[in-house]
Amino acid sequence: MQWLKVFIAAFFEVFWVIGLKHADDPLSWAGTIISIAVSFYLMIMAGRVLPVGTVYAVFVGMGTAGTVLSEIIFFGEPLKLSKILLVLVLLLGVLGLKLVTNEDKSKGAENS
Secondary structure: OHHHHHHHHHHHHHHHHHHHHHOOOHHHHHHHHHHHHHHHHHHHHHHOOOOHHHHHHHHHHHHHHHHHHHHHHHHOOOOOHHHHHHHHHHHHHHHHHHHOOOOOOOOOHHHO
């Protein structure tokens, strides 16, 4: 369940990062601010139970990959093989980090 929070947080990260670049009216800025709040709230809640370093790495890695792919798909950013390969390397690193991380609850998690 906690990793699902991280994945949803990364999903919202893509929206707020895109919003920081493309928001130009009050409605799109409101969506950007709501995405920031949801994203960080879920990441912080997951970080209370899971190892914070791994949560942050997965959050940033997935958010970065999602943002790069969104820029290519939705905003016409040029598709470069080197960019795709580097995103894949990033995702492999994040996946490897998650696989080697012990998911035991951290100290203090029982209070949440």
